[in-house]
Amino acid sequence: MGKRVVITGVPGVGKTTVINKGLEILLAEGVTYESINFGTFMFETAVQDGLVRDRDEMRRLDRTIQKRLQKNAAAAIGKNEGNIIIDTHCSVKTPKGYLAGLPEWVLRELNPDTIILVETDEDQILMRRLNDPTRVRDMDSAKEILEHQQFNRSLSAAYAVITGCTVKIVKNQDYLLERAAADMAAVLR
């Protein structure tokens, strides 16, 4: 079994960007990880079932449907035997409140060694969301983004207690992507 790293962060914090840059650094050293996007696994099933056309519609589906998609994705991803980095969410902001991204049955399938929380100041995240035309981002206030990040820290502490994994906070501040990628790579090597 390879190393399993879960990487999370609120929408717009730049998780995918940090992952790609961090994996580039590692590849140059001969360290390889397969990057897996949890939402993409869920989305493929959701499209097949005719539930959504856009990945940003999933968080507004009925809670029980989201959980079914989540469970299927975790089971499929958990079968992977190599070094994997899983791009996902500590919690998903749904119209009915925060939905845990890694409830106990997902943790059991993924069995992570480490959870990375990518964070930055809430006002930076607000600006990044406004400047991303490719996604249907929620129009949260800075205070709401702060609340979401705080809730995710609490959840990751709970995930650490359940699994014994470590939790690493990586800051992805404006103009400091290189530092974020280097911090992430240091956890993965």
Ligand code: AMP
């Ligand atoms: P992303 O592209 O990472 O923003 O993920 C797209 C969507 O996938 C999210 O908005 C969620 O609806 C869903 N998703 C991703 N990871 C999880 C998870 N662990 N549990 C539930 N839903 C998730």
Ligand code: MG
């Ligand atoms: Mg992403």
